[in-house]
Amino acid sequence: DQQVKQNSPSLSVQEGRISILNCDYTNSMFDYFLWYKKYPAEGPTFLISISSIKDKNEDGRFTVFLNKSAKHLSLHIVPSQPGDSAVYFCAASPFVNSGGSNYKLTFGKGTLLTVNP
Amino acid sequence: NAGVMQNPRHLVRRRGQEARLRCSPMKGHSHVYWYRQLPEEGLKFMVYLQKENIIDESGMPKERFSAEFPKEGPSILRIQQVVRGDSAAYFCASSLSDRVNTDTQYFGPGTRLTVL
Numbered sequence: 001d002q003q004v005k006q007n008s009p010s011l012s013v014q015e016g017r018i019s020i021l022n023c024d025y026t027n028s029m030f031d032y033f034l035w036y037k038k039y040p041a042e043g044p045t046f047l048i049s050i051s052s053i054k055d056k057n058e059d060g061r062f063t064v065f066l067n068k069s070a071k072h073l074s075l076h077i078v079p080s081q082p083g084d085s086a087v088y089f090c091a092a093s094p095f096v097n098s099g100g101s102n103y104k105l106t107f108g109k110g111t112l113l114t115v116n117p
Numbered sequence: 118n119a120g121v122m123q124n125p126r127h128l129v130r131r132r133g134q135e136a137r138l139r140c141s142p143m144k145g146h147s148h149v150y151w152y153r154q155l156p157e158e159g160l161k162f163m164v165y166l167q168k169e170n171i172i173d174e175s176g177m178p179k180e181r182f183s184a185e186f187p188k189e190g191p192s193i194l195r196i197q198q199v200v201r202g203d204s205a206a207y208f209c210a211s212s213l214s215d216r217v218n219t220d221t222q223y224f225g226p227g228t229r230l231t232v233l
Contacts, residue, residue, distance in 0.1 A: 032217060041226065042227075043226045096216070101215035103215040104173070107152075
């Protein structure tokens with residue numbers, strides 16, 4: 001049972017345009033969401049995250065939007081650059097009370113983004 | 118500050134052999150996690166360890182797999198009597214605490230295991 005779904009295996013955009021990567025989740029206990037970027041032969045690198053108490057978080061060219069009612073989040077990259085070409089993983093961790101831990105990340109299958117010059 | 122180190126980067130084993138994967142966390146990190154990525158899949162949590170303790174092994178197959186994080190030295194993921202279905206990329210991550218909303222999990226480059 002896939003609890004985090006990235007339904008687009010790949011996405012191709014032109015340099016300078018916006019890239020929008022989507023992610024859906026099914027588990028209502030998920031409370032914190034992360035995006036990781038992965039280049040070939042490397043490990044995933046943390047990109048940006050969002051807590052369920054927010055609906056938007058921005059960091060430079062990267063913005064993550066969260067729609068809790070739809071159990072949907074998206075990553076926007078503006079403007080896209082060729083160096084952004086990588087696999088992007090959406091991940092989620094469960095709600096935790098103060099003093100608890102939420103280390104267990106559940107990942108989607110990833111979306112391969114290709115930014116063409 | 119060196120990142121998370123994993124070795125070997127590539128490991129080839131024949132069915133029935135043992136595989137040992139090593140992970141050295143980032144300096145100052147005492148929380149270590151192992152994830153497995155099967156072909157065409159996302160990363161799946163296997164086990165969470167702190168020094169000398171297994172905290173959560175709920176994602177680890179019940180047989181043939183074991184993990185340790187000794188007081189001295191790297192964390193080890195051990196797979197006994199490997200089968201073809203064990204072929205995957207194994208990633209180690211480390212963090213300062215067990216809360217991802219305050220402390221990021223940093224991943225190593227992974228070990229790609231191929232079972233012939």
